[in-house]
Amino acid sequence: MRTLLLLSIVLLLQSCLRLDSNMYNNQKITAYHWDDYQGHVDFNLDTVPSCNFSFALVHELTLLSKDTVDDKEYKISAVYIGDYATIQQDTVILYCHGNRDHMDFYWPRAKLLANVGGKNRFGVMMIDYRGFGLSEGDPTEEGLYQDVTTALEWLKAKGVSSSHLVIYGFSLGSAPATKLLAQPRSTLMPSKLILENPFSSAELMVQDAAQLALPGSFFTNVKVNVAEAIKTVQQPFMLLQSGDDKFLKPASHGEVVYKNYQGSYSEKHVVPNADHSTLQTTWGLFNYIKAVEVFLVK
Amino acid sequence: MRIFYCFAFLVLLLASCAPSRYVVPLKKKEQSLSINLGGPLINFHNLVIPVPFTSINYAYGWKKNTTVFGAVHPTALAYGVGQMELGLVRRVHYFEGSKIGISVSPVLNLMLDRWEWNLRVYPQVDVNVYWNFLGDLARHCDCPGDKKTTAYVYLGLTNWFELNKTRANNQAQPNNWLLAPQVGINMGTASWKYSLEVKYMGLFTNNNDVVVSYFNPISTTGAIGAYFTVYKIFAAK
Secondary structure, three states, X not given: OHHHHHHHHHHHHHOOOOOHHHHOOEOEOOOXXXXXXXOOOOXXXXXXXXXXXXXXXXXXXXXXXXXXOOOOEEXXXXXXXXXXXXXXXXXXXXXXXXXXXXXXXXXXXXXXXOOXXXXXXXXXXXXXXXXXXXXXXXXXXXXXXXXXXXXXXXHHHOOOOHHHEEEEEEHHHHHXXXXXXXXXXXXXXXXXXXXXXXXXXXXXXXXXXXXXXXXXXXXXXXXXXXXXHHHHOOOOEEXXXXXXXXXXXXXXXXXXXXXXXXXXXXXXXXXXXXOOOOHHHHHOHHHHHHHHHHHHHO | OOOOHHHHHHHHHHHOOOOOOOOOOOOOOOEXXXXXXXXXXXXXXXXXXXXXXEEEXXXXXXXXXXXEEEEEOHHHHHOOEEEEEEEEEEXXXXXXXXXXXXXXXXXXXXXXXXXXXXXXXXXXXXXXXXXXXXXXXXXXXXXOOOOOOEEEEEEXXXXXXXXXXXXXXXXXXXOOEEEEEEEEEEEEOOOEEEEEEEXXXXXXXXXXXXXXXXXXXXOOEEEEEEEEEEEEEEOOO
16 A cells, blocks of 8 residues: 555656646637538528628638747637728627637627627627637637737727727637736727626636536646636626526526626626527527627617 | 536546445455546447546455555546545445345545645545345355355445535535445455446536537436456455
């Protein structure tokens, strides 16, 4: 037994494996297909032709995102839906997508946002974090923050002002959206925050699944903690919450984030019977875009 | 959405990825070294296989009806978490006529990570009912006429206890008592024994939308684990 214990201590000190890479459900692809994407999506807008817009307003972009840890530069893919000629006057929604595949998967959601308040009334920007879609590298927590910061810098260079910028985070996207308001890395600061089905923290997710109060450090170096970060956010905040989210229980995730917000204005929309990925379809697409519009113009 | 899910589900499995160590106590002063391999069943290239979690165990027959044991988990160690078990198994009753016994096994699970040196202690109590259908496990002698091979089947419950009342983000800990039922068979000679156990873990945890494809033909919650253990028994000197 003593030998076993000594061997265990040596192994413990030598070990270096982590489960971090298991956290991300990214998928690499060779091209984006947007409306022609044939893979699985949560919903599509085929039956809502009024949501279509001219592809002349869809700009595929490649940005350079510097890694603050290894100092490397990664090419990350992005899309801007809107008119470059009016970008300085337009209000822009920076959409931080969730933890699935790539931008094609989230394209219907971005299209819906491009229809808020009328066709292309607001510009919409979406990026693939590193390791997702055509973006180089592998996903990391720091990469999420840095890639979204790169998008902010691109918008700043295009002349977008803080007062005309709103950041929207869905699920995993709630991490960079909230963190970059709490601890800004760019002088361009979004003036409003929208979170759709956010999670409290990586540690709480682990504990939800394990049913035990295990420390996050047992499994990961990731320190994402939206529920803490939101405490220092002052910008107006809208929470869109699926009432029957089976993946992130509202009581321990969205509700906690909402409760911890101490800023100037908040509103919450709970959609009964909606699951994690079905908020828009359960609520009704037009109810959804109307609620977002009302918040944006408030 | 599957954010973090496979990762989070692995946590559950790491936390309860072991079978009942000993269901029937060793004879007094006997020793045993065993290696256990197994975990939740997954679909892998058209095959159903258990995730190969491992543990190494040592046991000593302390008293006639009580064996003490310890175990370490090499898989958890590889991920920087020292997970160790210290426990005992005690036969609380044996019905001579029917050869049915009841044993209770309190265990202390200690976990310490090398990244932030966080420590957790989880008490565990396994309760098993076994039926000795071949040979005679209860007789502590090598009596003439004893069959060389013994075997028993068992049915039991693993009970884990969470001592913390709160968890991350100041949330209340919802469950402080977690259950995992198991069924198993153990057979072998006086020197070598083999056991196979099937355990139902995470009874109330959704197993859909998980990157790892768990094999569970009966429910959308939880995972079925299969464990194989080889025991080398060292006779009392």
